[in-house]
Amino acid sequence: MVRILIACSFAMAIALAVFFGVFENHTISVQRGNRGTGHIQLYTPNSVPASVALNSIPVADPIDPPDPDLPTARQTYKNVQVLDDLSVLELPRLMAALSTWIAPKEGCNYCHNPANLASDEKYTKRVARSMLLMTRRINTQWKAHVVETGVTCWTCHRGEAVPSGSWYTRADLGENTSMIGNKDNENTPGIAYVGNSALPFDPLTRYLIDDNDIRVQGSVPLAGTNPYPMNGVQKSEMTYSMMIYISKSLGVNCTYCHFTRAFGSWPDSTPQRATAWYGVRMVRDLNKSFLLPVAGMVPSYRLGSHGDGPKVGCATCHKGTYKPLFGNSMKKDYPELWRAGGPKIDTGYVSPPNVAVKNPVVSPEKLMSGQY
Numbered sequence: 001m002v003r004i005l006i007a008c009s010f011a012m013a014i015a016l017a018v019f020f021g022v023f024e025n026h027t028i029s030v031q032r033g034n035r036g037t038g039h040i041q042l043y044t045p046n047s048v049p050a051s052v053a054l055n056s057i058p059v060a061d062p063i064d065p066p067d068p069d070l071p072t073a074r075q076t077y078k079n080v081q082v083l084d085d086l087s088v089l090e091l092p093r094l095m096a097a098l099s100t101w102i103a104p105k106e107g108c109n110y111c112h113n114p115a116n117l118a119s120d121e122k123y124t125k126r127v128a129r130s131m132l133l134m135t136r137r138i139n140t141q142w143k144a145h146v147v148e149t150g151v152t153c154w155t156c157h158r159g160e161a162v163p164s165g166s167w168y169t170r171a172d173l174g175e176n177t178s179m180i181g182n183k184d185n186e187n188t189p190g191i192a193y194v195g196n197s198a199l200p201f202d203p204l205t206r207y208l209i210d211d212n213d214i215r216v217q218g219s220v221p222l223a224g225t226n227p228y229p230m231n232g233v234q235k236s237e238m239t240y241s242m243m244i245y246i247s248k249s250l251g252v253n254c255t256y257c258h259f260t261r262a263f264g265s266w267p268d269s270t271p272q273r274a275t276a277w278y279g280v281r282m283v284r285d286l287n288k289s290f291l292l293p294v295a296g297m298v299p300s301y302r303l304g305s306h307g308d309g310p311k312v313g314c315a316t317c318h319k320g321t322y323k324p325l326f327g328n329s330m331k332k333d334y335p336e337l338w339r340a341g342g343p344k345i346d347t348g349y350v351s352p353p354n355v356a357v358k359n360p361v362v363s364p365e366k367l368m369s370g371q372y
């Protein structure tokens, strides 16, 4: 009898636990704006530990104290074109980090012929040189997006030669582009970028390489006088599929950036929308200036079915997180990647206005402890 009672109370306890969602991957909504305006973010606390692991940073080797008497890499080595301002101690320290960040199994030999470190015979070394320029350019010329936090190779690569979250063009993949039967790249199931929706499945080629307007609403009432004459169903659908991609890349809801009463209105948007606006321009620059040329240096097995190489998107750095590495900067450990280098670019875009946000972002520590 006692045994039956004990068994019953166990069964009850488990049933209650399931009922109250102890084992469930429950979501929590956090209010970020005025009450009643639907300004909430949904979080799944159970996914936080995996996200914390993905966003951890490898421990850096100690930095040698600066010594002005040390020769520079340019004076010491034969073929240093980008990192020529580093000292003879800084260069090997950074090289060890590059191995951890890009090719932890292969190490130096992934990029070098060990018998001749100055040789550029491996394509990976030539690509890495472009990537060094790109990283310095992000950190010195795209502060409108990455502020002082910046990025290193780790932000994108995380120990993989080709970073996760890179993308290939898919436009017109197996599609009939004649008028009859042209589904405009829609209704293709299983495309995760656009949340498996029936929207066009490749907004990235259109918006993350070329300067196409990401817009639904016209700014004036009459279509004929609309300065954006192409705003129609097709462009609206493309915009929405792009927005789903952005939300998924950052692991946030639409209301992280927009007030849903008026998606287009800048004064009603959060400051994060302005950051995202610069992000779109930065990604276009990275793809046009670096990833398209790099595709010409990599072997054919790296290319996609359209013959293009992997490109950068929001997910390449963010990987499902509102800020890559939860906004932790690696600048104090690798200041050499924050020095200027490479050709200057013009970032003279018109800035969208700044607006105030009600509640700040909830930190992962707070989410895990359940107190907010």
Ligand code: HEC
Pocket (backbone or CB within 6 Å): 076, 077, 078, 079, 080, 081, 082, 083, 084, 092, 095, 096, 098, 099, 102, 103, 107, 108, 109, 110, 111, 112, 117, 118, 124, 125, 126, 128, 129
């Ligand atoms: C991800 C690719 C990559 C990895 C891994 C890598 N390197 Fe390099 N290494 C480079 C690039 C690119 C340069 C040239 C930098 C430049 O032009 O500014 C370079 C240059 C060098 C040089 C200067 C050679 C000369 O005379 O011009 C040395 C020495 C060196 N690396 C050593 C190492 C060692 C040791 C390791 C392993 C601990 C290593 N590298 C790992 C990409 C890499």
Ligand code: HEC
Pocket (backbone or CB within 6 Å): 098, 102, 124, 125, 127, 128, 129, 131, 132, 133, 135, 151, 152, 153, 154, 155, 156, 157, 161, 162, 163, 166, 286, 291, 294, 295, 298, 302, 309, 310, 311, 312, 316, 317
């Ligand atoms: C903004 C994201 C981003 C950053 C930052 C970044 N990379 Fe890359 N990297 C990529 C992408 C995307 C590719 C794939 C390009 C291709 O294959 O055409 C790539 C490819 C490479 C490759 C070729 C790997 C292979 O096996 O084909 C090397 C080597 C490399 N990166 C080194 C570096 C180094 C070194 C740094 C830091 C100085 C760095 N990357 C920073 C996005 C990035």
Ligand code: HEC
Pocket (backbone or CB within 6 Å): 213, 214, 215, 216, 217, 218, 239, 240, 243, 244, 246, 247, 250, 252, 253, 254, 255, 256, 257, 258, 263, 264, 265, 272, 273, 274, 276, 277, 280
């Ligand atoms: C991380 C910030 C961010 C998130 C999240 C986001 N958006 Fe956007 N949205 C933007 C930015 C930035 C623009 C303007 C893009 C540009 O002009 O280059 C924009 C533009 C739009 C527009 C066009 C407005 C106009 O002027 O016509 C619509 C509609 C829109 N977003 C809907 C959505 C929807 C729906 C979601 C959720 C699925 C979403 N957005 C998620 C940042 C965001």
Ligand code: HEC
Pocket (backbone or CB within 6 Å): 138, 145, 146, 147, 149, 150, 151, 155, 246, 250, 272, 273, 275, 276, 277, 279, 280, 281, 283, 312, 313, 314, 315, 316, 317, 318, 322, 323, 324, 327, 361
């Ligand atoms: C080269 C890496 C990189 C790429 C690519 C990138 N971002 Fe970011 N983003 C960052 C970094 C780093 C930060 C953190 C800046 C900080 O500390 O405030 C950030 C911050 C943001 C924020 C602010 C989040 C907040 O809570 O304040 C938004 C929004 C954002 N990114 C949107 C985007 C969108 C949209 C794209 C694609 C169009 C994109 N990012 C592509 C590196 C990147």
